[in-house]
Amino acid sequence: MMHLYRTSSSQWCFVLFASLYVIGSAPATALAQAEQPVTKADLQQVANESNVEITTSGRKSGKPHTKPIWFVYEQGHFYLQAGREGKTDWYQNLKKNPQLTLKIGAMTFTGKAQFIEEGKETERIHNLFTQKYFAARVAGAVGSSIGHGRVVEVELPFQ
Secondary structure: OOOOOOOOHHHHHHHHHHHHHHHHHOOHHHHOOOOOOOOHHHHHHHOOOOEEEEEEEOOOOOOEEEEEEEEEEEOOEEEEEEOHHHOOHHHHHHHHOOEEEEEEOOEEEEEEEEEEOOHHHHHHHHHHHHHHOHHHHHHHHOOOOOOOOEEEEEEOOOO
């Protein structure tokens, strides 16, 4: 003999909320897919994006500090630059702890800051920024230092 059970809408709501509670309390690592290492091909696909979100560890607080900034990607090299002669919070944070996280669109990856001090290399990288960003070209034409900040190359663990 077959028995049919009727389920009320309140019972369905209970099952739905209980399921969401179980899913919501599961560790994020159990729900997320394994993070894939960034590749040069991945970065080439986002090279024309305007901004990258950089997250550094606060040099005093140790708390995450996130800010959108300009970037340039060229032939396997990822560059950032800090304005105000390197007096930006993110640059000063990297001086104390060079580990950083970058996010472009849905892609997030980690790296290590390498500070570029050599004059000709700095000038070459500044030119990459002025080629990419119209605002840097205009600002440079009127004597601004926008597009001519302290240069950081991000060391990335390519696969």
